[in-house]
Amino acid sequence: xxxxxLGYMLFxxxxxxFYYIFPKKHRWWVLLAASIGFYAIVCLKYISFVFVTAAxxxxxxxxLEAYAQKHxxxxxxxxxxxSKEERDLYKAKVSRRKKWITAAVLLLNFxxxxxxxxxxxxxxxxxxxxxxxxGGLPELGLFLPLGISFYTFQSMGYIIDxxxxxxxxxxxxxxxxxxxxxxxxxxxxxxxxxxxxxxKLYEGHDISFSNIKQGVLLITWGFFKKLVIADRLxxxxxxxxxxxxxxxxxxxxxxxxxxxVQLYADFSGGxxxxxxxxxxxxxxxxxxxxxxxxxxxxxxxxxRWHITLGAWLRxxxxxxxxxxxxxxxxxxSLKKHFGMKISKVLPVSIASLITFIxxxxxHGAYWRYVGFGLWNGLIIMVSTLLEDKYAVWKKTxxxxxxxxxxxxxxxxxxxxxxxxxxxxxxxxxxxxxxKMMWLSVTDFHISELADPALLETLGVxxxxxxxxxxxxxxVFVCSVIQExxxxxxxxxxxxxxxxxxxxxxLLLFWxxxxxxxxxxxxxxxxxxxxxx
Amino acid sequence: MxxxxxxxxxKLAAVGIAMVVLYFFFADLLKFNNSNSEMHVRNFYREPExxxxxxxxxxxxxxxxxxxPLAYQKYGxxxxxxxxxxxxxxxxxxxxxxxxxxxxxxxxxxxxxxxxYREDELQDEAKLRQxxxxxxxxxxxxxxxxxxxxxxxxxxxxxxxxxxxxxxxxPKDLLTRQCDIDRNYSSEVSLCKSMGIRTQTNNExxxxxxxxxxxxxxxxxxxxxxxxxxxxxxxNVLFFRAPHNKKLNKKTNQQLEDIITKxxxxxxxxxxISEDIGIDIKQxxxxxxxxxxxxxxxxTDYLGGYITENYDIDTSHTEKVDSLWAECVDYTVRVFDxxxxxxxxxxxxxxxxxSDMKW
Numbered sequence: 001x002x003x004x005x006l007g008y009m010l011f012x013x014x015x016x017x018f019y020y021i022f023p024k025k026h027r028w029w030v031l032l033a034a035s036i037g038f039y040a041i042v043c044l045k046y047i048s049f050v051f052v053t054a055a056x057x058x059x060x061x062x063x064l065e066a067y068a069q070k071h072x073x074x075x076x077x078x079x080x081x082x083s084k085e086e087r088d089l090y091k092a093k094v095s096r097r098k099k100w101i102t103a104a105v106l107l108l109n110f111x112x113x114x115x116x117x118x119x120x121x122x123x124x125x126x127x128x129x130x131x132x133x134x135g136g137l138p139e140l141g142l143f144l145p146l147g148i149s150f151y152t153f154q155s156m157g158y159i160i161d162x163x164x165x166x167x168x169x170x171x172x173x174x175x176x177x178x179x180x181x182x183x184x185x186x187x188x189x190x191x192x193x194x195x196x197x198x199x200k201l202y203e204g205h206d207i208s209f210s211n212i213k214q215g216v217l218l219i220t221w222g223f224f225k226k227l228v229i230a231d232r233l234x235x236x237x238x239x240x241x242x243x244x245x246x247x248x249x250x251x252x253x254x255x256x257x258x259x260x261v262q263l264y265a266d267f268s269g270g271x272x273x274x275x276x277x278x279x280x281x282x283x284x285x286x287x288x289x290x291x292x293x294x295x296x297x298x299x300x301x302x303x304r305w306h307i308t309l310g311a312w313l314r315x316x317x318x319x320x321x322x323x324x325x326x327x328x329x330x331x332x333s334l335k336k337h338f339g340m341k342i343s344k345v346l347p348v349s350i351a352s353l354i355t356f357i358x359x360x361x362x363h364g365a366y367w368r369y370v371g372f373g374l375w376n377g378l379i380i381m382v383s384t385l386l387e388d389k390y391a392v393w394k395k396t397x398x399x400x401x402x403x404x405x406x407x408x409x410x411x412x413x414x415x416x417x418x419x420x421x422x423x424x425x426x427x428x429x430x431x432x433x434x435k436m437m438w439l440s441v442t443d444f445h446i447s448e449l450a451d452p453a454l455l456e457t458l459g460v461x462x463x464x465x466x467x468x469x470x471x472x473x474x475v476f477v478c479s480v481i482q483e484x485x486x487x488x489x490x491x492x493x494x495x496x497x498x499x500x501x502x503x504x505x506l507l508l509f510w511x512x513x514x515x516x517x518x519x520x521x522x523x524x525x526x527x528x529x530x531x532x
Numbered sequence: 533m534x535x536x537x538x539x540x541x542x543k544l545a546a547v548g549i550a551m552v553v554l555y556f557f558f559a560d561l562l563k564f565n566n567s568n569s570e571m572h573v574r575n576f577y578r579e580p581e582x583x584x585x586x587x588x589x590x591x592x593x594x595x596x597x598x599x600x601p602l603a604y605q606k607y608g609x610x611x612x613x614x615x616x617x618x619x620x621x622x623x624x625x626x627x628x629x630x631x632x633x634x635x636x637x638x639x640x641x642x643x644x645x646x647x648x649y650r651e652d653e654l655q656d657e658a659k660l661r662q663x664x665x666x667x668x669x670x671x672x673x674x675x676x677x678x679x680x681x682x683x684x685x686x687x688x689x690x691x692x693x694x695x696x697x698x699x700x701x702x703p704k705d706l707l708t709r710q711c712d713i714d715r716n717y718s719s720e721v722s723l724c725k726s727m728g729i730r731t732q733t734n735n736e737x738x739x740x741x742x743x744x745x746x747x748x749x750x751x752x753x754x755x756x757x758x759x760x761x762x763x764x765x766x767x768n769v770l771f772f773r774a775p776h777n778k779k780l781n782k783k784t785n786q787q788l789e790d791i792i793t794k795x796x797x798x799x800x801x802x803x804x805i806s807e808d809i810g811i812d813i814k815q816x817x818x819x820x821x822x823x824x825x826x827x828x829x830x831x832t833d834y835l836g837g838y839i840t841e842n843y844d845i846d847t848s849h850t851e852k853v854d855s856l857w858a859e860c861v862d863y864t865v866r867v868f869d870x871x872x873x874x875x876x877x878x879x880x881x882x883x884x885x886x887s888d889m890k891w
Contacts, residue, residue, distance in 0.1 A: 502546070514558060514700055520688045
């Protein structure tokens with residue numbers, strides 16, 4: 001049951017009816033039943049994995065909290081008896097044990113994720129060494145349970161927060177299970193923080209006409225992006241890179257551009273559907289995209305693209321690394337030899353590089369994803385290190401940051417950097433990605449753009465190309481309006497008269513219904529991020 | 533407060549109604565499979581109720597080889613070709629049930645080619661859709677979907693826009709269909725009662741034996757059709773094989789004959805007597821499977837005579853029906869004169885009853 005299927009929409013409609021019929025206090029039970037039901041329909045075979053994650057997170061949280069409370073009380077009772085050193089020693093011991101409990105839960109859950117997702121990758125890599133010695137690890141036919149990356153990250157964020165004593169542990173297992181498996185977001189996120197989502201999930205919401213209108217509009221917009229744009233281009237993106245040697249650099253470059261459009265439309269469209277469905281229940285999910293292709297530098301891009309994954313990694317990986325004793329020591333040693341600036345920037349840049357390598361590996365167990373992470377991490381590292389130099393160059397050339405042409409140049413430059421990263425995504429391997437980049441530069445012929453055979457090679461006919469281009473133009477115009485407005489576009493639409501609201505909805509709906517790629521004879525494409 | 537809720541309910545209802553209206557508008561606008569077959573089905577519903585004496589069910593052979601108005605002109609019985617291009621025996625039961633829901637034919641004539649396709653052809657979506665998507669949406673429509681379509685695909689039949697929405701890519705075809713509809717509805721009823729003839733003689737004469745087999749699926753459809761006719765208490769049912777260049781192999785023919793005659797119905801293979809009918813293999817076909825205007829006239833004459841001789845058809849009709857049929861005869865005779873003239877010139881154009889004859 002894909003998010004774009006009619007079955008899913010009927011499922012959501014039934015859940016909505018039950019949700020608003022139930023007494024307010026017990027409405028979260030409907031969400032829980034719907035989430036378990038959804039998972040069972042889509043992926044019954046692996047439902048136990050969700051239960052294991054929810055149970056271990058729940059138990060881990062409760063144990064951590066109980067342990068911390070018990071020892072806090074004990075320390076309090078020893079006030080006046082223990083010296084400061086004795087108290088600190090005991091606190092350190094407690095902290096160590098808490099770390100062990102947290103590590104055990106993290107190890108179990110990331111262990112499951114890592115084993116299922118990366119075993120074959122590491123086995124392959126190890127076999128390069130082991131095979132000549134006559135040994136080797138077998139390749140296992142492993143399958144990823146639906147949404148495992150997303151619900152594992154979300155739950156592990158919770159356990160780390162409990163370790164940090166940010167909020168009390170959840171006392172109700174059902175509620176923890178709902179937080180782990182909330183059906184609109186389990187397939188591809190957004191990855192939410194417990195502190196943001198839990199209250200919204202457990203509190204029963206009143207039916208709101210405004211939420212329903214905005215939710216429906218957001219879902220339809222998501223369908224527009226997914227069915228009208230992404231699925232129209234997906235065939236090219238899947239077929240050309242697989243046999244890139246047969247194609248010219250022009251075709252490869254256009255395919256990469258198609259991918260940039262297709263990936264954004266697919267992922268952000270899917271997130272719009274998730275957020276729209278949640279809004280029907282009165283639940284606001286975190287924003288995951290803020291017009292990423294308008295970014296002026298790669299750091300900004302990562303604050304606008306897959307925002308929730310970025311936030312998660314910043315909170316639970318980047319800061320812990322950058323603030324770790326090892327990195328602080330490294331910074332101090334740099335200060336002695338290279339001065340203040342380097343001692344501040346280099347450790348942060350390295351932490352950032354490590355984070356991006358993790359981002360790459362999170363996408364999949366392939367060297368090309370490592371390349372993707374390295375590329376992004378290195379660009380951020382280099383731009384952080386050269387920040388001062390840029391400022392000098394800009395001053396010398398009299399370029400102001402507010403100059404519109406310069407802003408456009410920055411956006412274009414950032415897009416190109418992102419585009420290079422995408423080659424690692426679409427290529428069949430790491431070296432293939434490099435070769436494809438090389439071909440895009442050395443084998444690009446502008447004359448090919450006017451060749452009618454180009455469309456045939458790309459597997460798109462003229463009519464479909466025009467529809468895709470028009471739809472991209474609509475998304476672009478809406479993004480420009482949104483970029484310059486505080487309100488969301490749908491909020492603005494919902495403030496208009498009934499006729500405007502109904503007109504916009506009907507127009508959007510029928511554009512999707514007619515120009516969407518779906519139905520018999522088409523091969524419906526899964527959401528790209530579902531595989532991660 | 534109450535007014536607010538009422539207003540909202542009204543607004544929601546208005547959007548809902550607009551959605552439904554737009555659905556039907558787009559579903560009709562974008563529907564395109566085979567406009568010839570579509571008009572044959574549409575026109576069937578335009579015939580006055582209980583005005584048809586002989587109902588004919590079959591594939592393209594029927595509307596190429598047999599002309600109902602010409603048969604009426606000579607023998608006085610009214611008939612209708614409820615026939616679609618390449619339609620399969622799998623929907624014959626549904627076609628008969630639809631025929632019986634509006635008409636009380638004294639004789640039902642069924643061409644057997646629809647049972648002789650390969651199994652994949654028997655389940656071909658396009659062939660199924662020519663009937664299902666064009667018939668009236670009623671209980672029998674839902675019934676044929678339930679019986680003939682895989683459960684996962686049924687939704688695409690109930691909401692056929694799911695299938696046809698991408699036809700925006702073929703604006704030329706959609707425009708052609710709209711023109712066909714426009715021309716088709718210029719008369720009160722169908723004037724030729726389904727027709728599809730090319731103005732040429734067959735330039736690829738093939739003789740010998742047709743190797744078509746009655747597959748187990750084809751046989752099950754045949755038996756299902758026979759059972760349904762018996763359930764409906766039909767006594768006069770004629771199964772037949774229309775003339776083709778290559779004659780049906782004896783084994784399959786015997787199989788058909790055994791099954792049909794054992795059930796108490798009649799079976800005739802007109803291929804085996806096509807020389808008696810006077811059909812000239814070089815002059816009377818427009819391709820190896822369909823007769824041209826000359827062949828159609830000959831076969832209509834023969835089949836009409838056969839029906840009149842073997843079945844006691846009451847040819848009395850109301851004045852209104854006779855007047856409508858007289859109009860059909862006038863038109864069809866003119867059409868056939870023109871078609872024959874153009875066939876002699878080997879014009880090679882395909883004419884449907886709503887084609888612009890430009891005479």
